[in-house]
Amino acid sequence: MEHPEIDGGEYRRVFGRVPTAVSIVTAMDGDQPVAMVIGSFGSVSMDPPLVQFMPGKSSESWKRMSGAGSFCVNVLGDDQVDLSNSFFVKDVDPFTACTWDTAVTGAPRIEGCAAWIDCVTHEVVDAGDHWLILGRIVGLDGDSDRAPLVFLGGSYGSFEAH
Ligand SMILES: Cc1cc2nc3c(=O)[nH]c(=O)nc-3n(C[C@H](O)[C@H](O)[C@H](O)COP(=O)(O)O)c2cc1C
Numbered sequence: 251m252e253h254p255e256i257d258g259g260e261y262r263r264v265f266g267r268v269p270t271a272v273s274i275v276t277a278m279d280g281d282q283p284v285a286m287v288i289g290s291f292g293s294v295s296m297d298p299p300l301v302q303f304m305p306g307k308s309s310e311s312w313k314r315m316s317g318a319g320s321f322c323v324n325v326l327g328d329d330q331v332d333l334s335n336s337f338f339v340k341d342v343d344p345f346t347a348c349t350w351d352t353a354v355t356g357a358p359r360i361e362g363c364a365a366w367i368d369c370v371t372h373e374v375v376d377a378g379d380h381w382l383i384l385g386r387i388v389g390l391d392g393d394s395d396r397a398p399l400v401f402l403g404g405s406y407g408s409f410e411a412h
Contacts, residue, residue, distance in 0.1 A: 266402070266403040266404065267402075267403065268402075269400050269401065269402040270289035270290065270291075270400070270401050270402075271289070271291060271325055271326075271398050271399065271400065271401075272287065272288075272289060272325075272326045272334050272398075272399040272400070272401050272406070273287070273288045273289075273291045273303070273323045273324060273325045273326060274286070274287055274288070274323075274324045274326065274333070274334070274337050274360060274363075275288045275291070275303055275305075275315070275321050275322070275323050275324070276315075276321060276322045276324060276350075276357050276358040276359075276360070277314075277315035277316075277318040277320065277321040277322070277357050277358075278318050278356050278357060278358070279314040279315065279317065279318065282314075283345050283350070283358045284311055284314045284315050285311065285315075285337050285344065285345070285358070286305060286309060286311040286312060286315070286337070287334055287337050287338045288303045288304075288305070288323070289401050290302075290303050290304040290380075291303040291323050291325070294384065298372075298386060299386060299387040300372060300384050300385065300386055300387070301323065301367055301369060301384070301385050301387060302382060302383060302384055302385070303323065303383055303385075304377060304380040304381065304382055304383070305380060305381055305383065306379060306380050307379055307380060307381060308379075312381065316371075316374070318355075318356070318357065318371075319370060319371050320355035320356060320357055320368075320369060320370045320371060320385075320388075321355070321357050321369055321371065321383075321385060322353045322355065322357035322358060322359050322366060322367070322368045322369070323365075323366070323367040323368075323369070323385075324358075324359065324360040324363045324365075324366055325363055325364045325365035325366070325367070325392075325398055326363055326364065326398065326399040327362060327363060327364040327393070327396040327397060327398060327399060328364075328396075328397045328398060328399045328400070328406075328407075328408040328409075329362075329396075330362065330363070330399055331399065331406050332347075333347065333348055333360070333362075334399065334406070336348075345358065348360050348361065348362075349361040349362075353366065353368040353389060354368055354388055354389050355368050355369065355370060355388060355389075362396075363393070363396075364392060364393055364396040364397065364398040364399075365390070365391065365392035365393070365398070366389075366390060366391050366392070367385070367387055367389075367390045368387070368388050368389040368390065369385025369386055369387055369388060370385065370386050370388055371383060371384075371385055371386075372384040372385055372386040397409055
């Protein structure tokens with residue numbers, strides 16, 4: 251089948267109907283913590299235990315993070331919108347706006363999150379204008395009492411069960 255032309259505005263409009271979690275993916279660049287806000291995080295495989303996220307190829311943050319060979323996915327709670335904004339805007343060092351320690355891989359682990367998934371980089375796959383990063387889980391934890399932050403159509407929100 252021929253590949254039909256997909257309009258960029260239509261792509262954005264349709265994916266504005268698809269909710270994502272909001273995570274801060276962290277890694278060390280030498281002795282400097284680096285991070286990016288990520289909506290493309292998801293589980294992939296239980297055996298072996300793999301997860302994925304997709305940084306854009308033009309991401310300056312990912313260029314700095316990729317050398318570490320490991321990363322920690324900090325899945326934000328729904329009370330952490332300000333934290334998401336501080337890591338997105340980066341006008342001051344966002345790591346000073348939160349309390350964090352170091353996961354087993356050496357990647358920063360941010361306090362107060364809904365979940366943490368600590369990974370070594372398993373594979374980097376070329377995926378159009380993004381990289382598909384597969385991580386092999388070396389440690390994970392979650393706070394069952396904390397609801398995750400949700401992003402939909404350009405807005406933050408909370409999950410509510412039916
Ligand atoms: C809710 C939310 C989700 C995002 N998800 C992604 C993502 O999955 N992949 C990505 O490359 N950028 C994503 N971004 C944008 C990055 O956080 C960042 O702005 C982008 O990588 C450019 O900054 P940089 O050059 O410093 O990396 C997201 C931003 C927000 C606010």
